[in-house]
Amino acid sequence: MKNLLTKLAICFCIFVFNGFIMKAQSKYILAQNNPFALVNLSSFASPALGDIDNDGDLDLFVGQYNSNDMLFFRNIGTANMPIYEMQSGKFNPLDIYSSNSGCNAPALVDINHDGDLDAFVGIYTYLIRHLKNDGNANVPEFVWPTNMDNPLEMVMTEGICSFPAFVDIDNDMDDDVFISDGNGIILFYRNKGNKNSPNFDLDTTHNPFKNVHLSARTKIAFHDINDDGLIDAVISHDAQIPELLYFENTGSKTNAVFAQMLGTSNPFNGITGPVALVPAFANIDGDGDKDLVLGTNQIIRLYEAVNSSDVNNFDKYANFKIYPNPSNGLLTVSNLPIGSTLKVLDITGKLLYSLKTNSENEIIDTEIFMNGVYSIRVENKGNLHNKKLVVSK
């Protein structure tokens, strides 16, 4: 009996321990280096990220409230360190697109699982447009208009500015879609087809948001925020309030149930700044977790996802090395976390030099600094470490 009790106690401990490990809720920290600070955008800048040219990094389409067109930014950097370049004309795969009504909200999804990304766009006049990709994963060729092939042709939202968000919410391997609108209503279309041939069906009975009443201009994004294996929802609900609501999935993989989490249980609680928010989640810095790409009424902001393992990993690099010190020329900084920011500051804290690290070792030429004491700072996801450097020539 005692043995059995001991075994039960051990099982219970393992269960609790696993539960703790799985509940690694991310924090979201405003990125200091924002790759999306590109051009001035209009209200409700709506980002959609996907690797449209199959070169391993995420490219970006942006719809706007006050524009009929779709902007395209090709990632000419890497998956760890994106550099976005606006491209137009024949270099913009959605150059053919025009909504004639504005409030464009693009979504990229391989809806027929043929290996290339297809496009859907929510628009001002209650509808969802579809652009089939007749090209391939490397070279997209969007066809427009294609109402005939539009699997969401029947959608007519009650409020203006329909907004599509694709997610396999019932874990049957095909993409379902939630469509929100300007009246704060979120419709649920379950995919009753299969992953190659979608067949969307309005499901009011099982809509997990049927009792959720929001104010207006609802934009929804899905991502497993607390890393428990269930997809959660993040919602912007008002044109005038810079606020993201967090709905944790407390149901199961096949039956989502969303419970709104308030206060400090909402990892987006502290977000301030521009209004007209449009959330999206994508792994922008190649570190395995999805960051928050947040459209606003002027720019797109990046909030880097930080969890406890990031902090532990960063602490591992607390002993980054600088040599030779004192330095009279080339200074080596080693044992750096890749993708962090390396800075040189003077004793007043003034920034003299900044570099995003692309390798574990970087070289700084201290020849350009006057003799004196400096601080070498490494920043990563809201954490920072300093070392004192003496320049003596």
Ligand SMILES: [Ca+2]
């Ligand atoms: Ca790419």
Ligand SMILES: [Ca+2]
């Ligand atoms: Ca496709």
Ligand SMILES: [Ca+2]
């Ligand atoms: Ca599904």
Ligand SMILES: [Ca+2]
């Ligand atoms: Ca979750």
